[in-house]
Amino acid sequence: MSIGRDEVLHVARLAELAVRDEDLNRLVDQLNRIVDYVAQLDRVPADGAADLFLPGPRQVELREDVPGSVPLARPPAELSPEFADGFFLVPRHGAMEDL
Amino acid sequence: MSAPAVAAATGARLVAAEASSLNATLHWSQALLDAEARRVEASPGGPLHAVPVAIKDNIVTTDAPTTCASRILEGYVSPYDATAVTRLRSAGAMIAAKTNMDEFAMGSSTEHSAFGRVQHPLDPSRVPGGSSGGSAALVAAGVVPAALGSETGGSVRQPASFCGVVGVKPSYGRVSRFGLVAFGSSLDCISVFGRTVDDASKVLAAMSGHDPLDRTTLERPAMVPPAPRRDLSGLRIGLPREYFPADLHPGVAAAMERTKTAARELGAELVDVSLPNSPYAVPTYYIVAPAEAAANLARFDGVRYGPRKVGPGGDIRALYQATRGHGFGPEVQRRILVGTYVLSAGYYDAYYGKAQRMRARIAEDFRRVFAGGVDLLLTPTTPTPAFRAGEKTEDPVSMYLADIFVCAISLAGLPALSLPVGRTEGLPVGAQLIAPLLEDERMLAAAAALERVVAAEAEVR
Numbered sequence: 277m278s279i280g281r282d283e284v285l286h287v288a289r290l291a292e293l294a295v296r297d298e299d300l301n302r303l304v305d306q307l308n309r310i311v312d313y314v315a316q317l318d319r320v321p322a323d324g325a326a327d328l329f330l331p332g333p334r335q336v337e338l339r340e341d342v343p344g345s346v347p348l349a350r351p352p353a354e355l356s357p358e359f360a361d362g363f364f365l366v367p368r369h370g371a372m373e374d375l
Numbered sequence: 376m377s378a379p380a381v382a383a384a385t386g387a388r389l390v391a392a393e394a395s396s397l398n399a400t401l402h403w404s405q406a407l408l409d410a411e412a413r414r415v416e417a418s419p420g421g422p423l424h425a426v427p428v429a430i431k432d433n434i435v436t437t438d439a440p441t442t443c444a445s446r447i448l449e450g451y452v453s454p455y456d457a458t459a460v461t462r463l464r465s466a467g468a469m470i471a472a473k474t475n476m477d478e479f480a481m482g483s484s485t486e487h488s489a490f491g492r493v494q495h496p497l498d499p500s501r502v503p504g505g506s507s508g509g510s511a512a513l514v515a516a517g518v519v520p521a522a523l524g525s526e527t528g529g530s531v532r533q534p535a536s537f538c539g540v541v542g543v544k545p546s547y548g549r550v551s552r553f554g555l556v557a558f559g560s561s562l563d564c565i566s567v568f569g570r571t572v573d574d575a576s577k578v579l580a581a582m583s584g585h586d587p588l589d590r591t592t593l594e595r596p597a598m599v600p601p602a603p604r605r606d607l608s609g610l611r612i613g614l615p616r617e618y619f620p621a622d623l624h625p626g627v628a629a630a631m632e633r634t635k636t637a638a639r640e641l642g643a644e645l646v647d648v649s650l651p652n653s654p655y656a657v658p659t660y661y662i663v664a665p666a667e668a669a670a671n672l673a674r675f676d677g678v679r680y681g682p683r684k685v686g687p688g689g690d691i692r693a694l695y696q697a698t699r700g701h702g703f704g705p706e707v708q709r710r711i712l713v714g715t716y717v718l719s720a721g722y723y724d725a726y727y728g729k730a731q732r733m734r735a736r737i738a739e740d741f742r743r744v745f746a747g748g749v750d751l752l753l754t755p756t757t758p759t760p761a762f763r764a765g766e767k768t769e770d771p772v773s774m775y776l777a778d779i780f781v782c783a784i785s786l787a788g789l790p791a792l793s794l795p796v797g798r799t800e801g802l803p804v805g806a807q808l809i810a811p812l813l814e815d816e817r818m819l820a821a822a823a824a825l826e827r828v829v830a831a832e833a834e835v836r
Contacts (some may be wrong), residue, residue: 287715287719290715292446292717316658329734333590338555339587347455354454
């Protein structure tokens with residue numbers, strides 16, 4: 277399987293990653309080598325019997341959806357570039373298009 | 376030695392390490408070390424009283440930056456401490472430094488740090504392994520007796536082998552990851568380097584146990600450092616044939632022969648076993664881990680984390696893309712792209728689904744061998760000793776193969792460690808012991824017995 281420049285750019289858009297033009301050819305080459313390498317799993321006969329495996333507790337249960345107490349070393353206002361009236365301020369969707 | 380004296384001596388060694396261009400630390404200060412000493416003096420005692428421990432820079436602390444060796448987190452200071460850090464402090468340890476690493480723990484050589492590569496402490500032209508190379512190098516250079524790293528696919532055992540120190544990965548779920556910056560959540564384990572098995576065991580024990588802040592920790596009490604075994608009598612140790620290929624580096628092969636002889640002389644029964652799916656561990660890992668990384672690293676977008684860069688067009692997606700394109704280094708970008716690709720429409724089952732099924736088969740191989748009466752497994756940790764800097768940076772697949780003997784264990788969630796067992800051409804060689812799930816103590820006790828008899832610093836012939 278071969279991944280072309282357009283497909284790398286498409287995946288980069290899905291990943292919200294700007295790729296510089298000068299890096300694109302190298303990325304195309306390296307991604308093809310990586311994907312060709314991992315594709316060796318295709319040669320393994322599928323037995324269809326294997327269940328999914330995850331380590332850790334048999335069942336990870338969600339905790340109660342109540343505010344927890346993570347002790348913070350600094351107040352919330354110091355955690356963000358902008359904070360007002362108890363809220364973190366972030367760029368508004370569409371706001372920058374209006375500029 | 377009093378805590379202030381330990382702080383002063385540790386600071387002097389850190390200064391000397393910096394002067395030697397080891398580049399193993401990202402943040403430390405004598406003022407912070409002195410503050411740690413005052414805290415320890417105010418509540419003396421504890422199993423790690425006044426022991427200086429270095430911390431990989433992907434484990435958060437409130438009094439120093441946590442950057443994951445990435446420009447995208449440059450200057451970030453966490454508002455809370457990792458549970459592992461809190462527990463080490465409760466046990467009397469002093470946090471000595473935050474250590475250099477491959478960016479976001481992605482790499483096998485600690486060359487992928489935004490703040491420069493870490494040098495091998497015995498040969499500056501070589502790599503210390505990775506991704507926890509800074510922690511491994513600091514312990515190997517004698518700066519600290521123990522350090523924390525993190526494992527996703529061998530990132531403590533592999534550098535421990537390259538640097539000639541002990542590196543222990545616990546069973547998945549025995550140590551809280553609260554405060555460990557997530558890479559591959561079904562794989563990540565905070566792990567330990569020590570000069571000796573005993574050093575590493577004490578640090579691991581102090582951190583272990585259930586944590587309500589991490590729902591993936593197991594409901595088990597904290598570990599107790601095991602008493603070292605006098606010998607290995609009564610133990611059946613399996614030698615999986617897939618981990619002893621014909622093209623194994625001759626120095627590594629010779630060191631393993633010596634280790635097998637030592638184990639037999641200590642009374643162990645060595646038996647040939649097979650883990651037929653382990654050869655597929657690296658391709659499986661390099662689908663599963665990037666897929667999880669692509670999801671976990673989505674939060675570094677210039678809004679939730681990271682210095683904002685405004686991209687062309689000036690909209691919110693341009694901000695995300697410019698911030699991430701500028702802030703992530705080449706290896707992190709590669710893995711995010713691979714992870715996004717294997718999860719994308721049309722490819723999910725061909726790659727991710729297949730890798731998940733292979734992961735189950737790899738884990739089942741281990742379960743079957745242990746259920747068949749084998750107590751531990753013994754393998755080389757790495758196929759070669761430390762390689763030269765720059766040797767593999769342009770060929771990602773070649774770099775990934777440095778993890779060929781460590782990946783499968785991570786996929787199966789098992790405990791494993793690397794023990795220094797000799798040197799070839801002056802470079803350390805590590806042997807890997809692997810235990811069944813939750814048999815960490817059995818593995819540590821056996822390793823301590825082997826440690827007493829293998830001449831870790833002697834050249835193998």
